[in-house]
Structure formats: C-alpha cells, structure tokens
Amino acid sequence: MKMTKIYExxxxxxxxxxxxxxxxxxxxxxxxxxxxxxxxxxLQPGGTELFAPMMAAVLHHxxxxxxxxxxxxxxxxxxxxxxxxxxxxxxxxxxxxxxxWEGYIRHFGCESIEYVPIPDNGETxxxxxxxxxxxxxxxxxxxxxxxxxxxxxxxxxxxSVGSAFEAPNAPVFVERFDVHVEKMRxxxxxxxxxxxxxxxxxxxxxxxxxxxxxxxxxxxxxxxxVKRFLDWFDSLQVGxxx
Amino acid sequence: MNSQTKSQFIAVASITSELSAVMVVAKEISLAAxxxxxxxxxxxxxxxxxxxxxxxxxELAKETIELVTNINVYALLLYRLTVNxxxxxEAYNRFEKVGKLAAGAAYADSMKExxxxxxTMMQDCQRQFKRDVTQLLGQLEAVMHHAxxxxxxxxxxxxxxxxxGEYLQSLQAVxxxxxxxxxxxxxxxQRCRIALSIYRNS
Numbered sequence: 001m002k003m004t005k006i007y008e009x010x011x012x013x014x015x016x017x018x019x020x021x022x023x024x025x026x027x028x029x030x031x032x033x034x035x036x037x038x039x040x041x042x043l044q045p046g047g048t049e050l051f052a053p054m055m056a057a058v059l060h061h062x063x064x065x066x067x068x069x070x071x072x073x074x075x076x077x078x079x080x081x082x083x084x085x086x087x088x089x090x091x092x093x094x095x096x097x098x099x100x101w102e103g104y105i106r107h108f109g110c111e112s113i114e115y116v117p118i119p120d121n122g123e124t125x126x127x128x129x130x131x132x133x134x135x136x137x138x139x140x141x142x143x144x145x146x147x148x149x150x151x152x153x154x155x156x157x158x159x160s161v162g163s164a165f166e167a168p169n170a171p172v173f174v175e176r177f178d179v180h181v182e183k184m185r186x187x188x189x190x191x192x193x194x195x196x197x198x199x200x201x202x203x204x205x206x207x208x209x210x211x212x213x214x215x216x217x218x219x220x221x222x223x224x225x226v227k228r229f230l231d232w233f234d235s236l237q238v239g240x241x242x
Numbered sequence: 243m244n245s246q247t248k249s250q251f252i253a254v255a256s257i258t259s260e261l262s263a264v265m266v267v268a269k270e271i272s273l274a275a276x277x278x279x280x281x282x283x284x285x286x287x288x289x290x291x292x293x294x295x296x297x298x299x300x301e302l303a304k305e306t307i308e309l310v311t312n313i314n315v316y317a318l319l320l321y322r323l324t325v326n327x328x329x330x331x332e333a334y335n336r337f338e339k340v341g342k343l344a345a346g347a348a349y350a351d352s353m354k355e356x357x358x359x360x361x362t363m364m365q366d367c368q369r370q371f372k373r374d375v376t377q378l379l380g381q382l383e384a385v386m387h388h389a390x391x392x393x394x395x396x397x398x399x400x401x402x403x404x405x406x407g408e409y410l411q412s413l414q415a416v417x418x419x420x421x422x423x424x425x426x427x428x429x430x431x432q433r434c435r436i437a438l439s440i441y442r443n444s
Contacts, residue, residue, distance in 0.1 A: 056343035061348075085336055089356045
C-alpha cells in the first residue's frame with residue numbers, strides 16, 4: 001500500500017492507495033487519514049479486501065487505540081464494507097456517515113463502533129483542534145453523500161467526484177490535466193445522475209479556498225488543476241446512462 | 243469461506259428444512275388421530291380398545307409439534323452463532339495478516355491486543371457452537387423417541403383394528419398413516435443428527 005503525505009502542519013493528511021497486491025477484479029480506491037496529536041480520523045476506510053494492508057499502513061502513523069473516528073462519504077462497499085473488521089479491532093471509535101444510509105451500512109457489521117449519523121444538510125465535526133466541514137454532495141453519485149473540507153489544510157476530500165481508474169503504479173497527483181480528463185469522462189457521465197446536483201455542488205465548492213482536491217479513486221488535483229477540474233466538470237453533461 | 247465453514251452453514255440450515263417437513267408430518271398424525279377417534283366412536287364396542295390409542299396418538303403428535311417448535315428456535319440461535327463464529331474467525335485471520343504486514347511499523351505492537359482479543363472471541367464461539375450442537379442433538383433424540391413410540395402405537399393400532407369388524411379397513415388405514423408418519427419423522431431427524439454429529443463436543 002502506497003502512503004503519501006499530502007499535508008503537514010498542525011495536523012497531517014496522508015493518502016493510502018495503489019495497493020499492488022489488490023486482486024485485479026476489484027477497483028482501486030484511495031483512503032485518507034487525518035492525524036492529530038492524539039487522534040486519527042480514517043476517511044473512506046475501504047473494502048473488506050483492503051482491510052489488512054490498509055490497517056497495516058495506518059500503523060505506521062497511529063496506534064490502534066488512537067484510531068478514534070471513521071468517515072464514510074456514502075454506502076458503497078469500496079468505501080465502507082470493511083466496517084465489520086474495524087468494528088472488531090477498535091474499542092472506542094465513532095463512524096461519521098450519512099443518516100440516510102445508517103440501516104444499510106450497519107449490514108457490514110457495526111456493534112461496538114458508534115454510528116454518528118450526518119444530517120442531510122451536513123455538519124461540522126472536530127477531531128481535537130481540527131474542525132472539518134462535512135459538505136453535502138447528494139446525487140454525486142450516491143443519492144446521499146458528503147465530502148470533507150479542511151479549511152486549515154485547504155483540502156477537499158471529494159469522494160466520487162474527480163475519480164478516475166488507473167494502473168496500480170500511476171502517480172498520486174495529476175500531472176497533465178488535458179491527458180487526465182479522458183480517464184475521468186466516462187465515469188462522471190455515467191455515474192453522476194444529475195446536472196442540477198452537479199451545478200449546486202460546483203457553486204458551493206467554488207466558494208471554498210482549496211489547494212487540494214482529493215478523490216476516492218485515481219489521482220489528486222492540486223494548485224491550478226483544482227480550478228481546471230471545476231471548469232471541466234461544470235461543462236460536462238452527466239446522467240448519460242439512460 | 244473455507245469448506246469446513248461452508249459445511250457448518252449447510253448443516254445448520256438443513257436442520258430447519260428437515261424439521262419443517264417433520265412439522266407437516268406431525269400435523270398429519272394429529273389429523274389422523276382426530277379421524278381415528280371419530281371412527282372409533284362410530285364403531286362403539288367393536289373398537290373399544292382403539293379409543294384410548296387415539297388419545298395417545300394425539301398427545302404424541304402435540305408433543306412432537308411442541309418439541310420441533312422449540313428446536314426450530316434453537317436452530318435459529320445456532321445459525322446466528324455460526325454467522326458470529328464466521329465473522330470472528332474472519333476477523334482473527336485478517337488481524338493476523340495485519341500483524342505480519344505491519345512488521346517494522348512504528349505502532350505495530352498496538353495490534354497485539356486486538357489479535358489476542360479476536361483469538362479469544364473466536365475460540366469462545368467455537369466452544370459455544372460445540373456445546374449448543376450437543377444440546378440440540380439431545381433435543382433431536384427426544385423427537386426420535388417420539389417417533390419410535392408412534393411406531394409401537396401403530397403396531398398396537400393394527401391389532402385393535404383387526405377386531406373392529408366392518409371398521410377394520412378404516413382403522414387399519416389410520417394405523418398405516420401413523421406408522422408412515424413415524425418413519426418419515428425418524429428419517430428426517432436422523433439426517434439432522436448425522437449432519438450435526440461431527441460438530442458435537444467429543
């Protein structure tokens with residue numbers, strides 16, 4: 001499992017992904033942690049198949065008893081099907097996940113972890129001194145989803161938005177936006193159901209100060225590529241699967 | 243899922259299936275008892291010996307239904323335990339893998355406690371499963387006992403039926419249906435016992 005520190009300040013952001021031992025027939029996904037002095041928030045914990053390499057990778061940054069919070073943007077198995085295993089490993093943790101999906105996500109096993117439902121209009125959570133905004137991203141692609149914005153690190157973990165599927169050895173960051181566009185086009189047109197939802201999200205996100213856009217699959221956008229992505233997404237017609 | 247776990251799931255699931263067939267047959271015996279009672283009543287003195295037998299048949303059917311209902315509840319608990327054991331075993335195996343993959347990580351040692359806890363919980367589940375299977379086998383034995391008793395009653399019924407004159411055929415049919423039902427119950431319960439016996443406490 002590849003580990004890349006994408007922010008270092010009063011707290012840290014680390015991205016995990018490109019697992020070279022991942023079975024070929026499951027999608028690659030990016031996991032993230034936000035590490036504060038005594039706590040660790042795990043964003044998009046991942047699927048069951050990725051649990052062991054992911055947990056082993058996290059142990060380079062935090063001990064088990066400091067993994068206190070998990071976040072799932074939506075209900076998909078590649079986001080959170082490992083929950084039943086985290087549930088047995090962590091003795092004092094909370095899962096921040098959409099209220100709408102609670103009854104569904106609990107199918108993955110959630111007995112000892114406290115499910116903290118995120119209301120439809122989002123909320124702010126605090127991990128020690130770090131305040132994080134959970135921004136609604138409904139119908140992008142899930143009917144109920146949230147992205148995580150860190151105003152200090154200026155990072156938006158944007159879930160499925162910005163996703164692309166690449167080879168396991170692909171670089172972590174977008175290098176040539178014009179080339180990367182073709183890797184994202186079909187996914188966004190096919191998986192995102194609503195132009196209206198897309199426009200509402202873009203309007204909201206344009207008002208945020210963002211250095212890094214960190215999606216759940218594929219490469220991360222930074223600097224000018226953030227604006228390039230928003231402009232490209234804005235002009236893209238989605239919901240083409242009908 | 244390994245083949246032993248698969249067999250365990252199949253064994254537990256098959257109990258419910260076999261017992262639902264037993265339940266149908268037990269209800270048929272109950273119906274046969276009611277039928278026999280009516281015939282014996284009409285036959286009067288000719289079937290005097292048959293009358294108390296019908297009460298026995300009915301009682302036996304009721305007890306079997308009650309036993310099977312209780313076993314079904316127990317079988318459901320056993321199924322849940324099987325799911326739990328599968329989850330615990332799965333977690334333990336993956337935690338062990340984490341321990342190996344994390345060798346050299348700064349906080350690798352913090353995984354020792356979750357691994358130890360997962361191992362204990364998995365072993366607890368395995369022990370509990372064996373205990374519960376042993377208990378369930380005892381309950382199934384009680385149903386077998388009822389099936390054997392039903393066959394004895396069926397044999398007595400045939401003897402009594404032979405003295406019932408023109409009612410002989412009707413009462414013999416009752417005895418036959420009780421005997422057939424007892425056979426079916428015996429065979430189905432025996433299949434449950436065979437499927438489960440490999441998991442019992444030695």
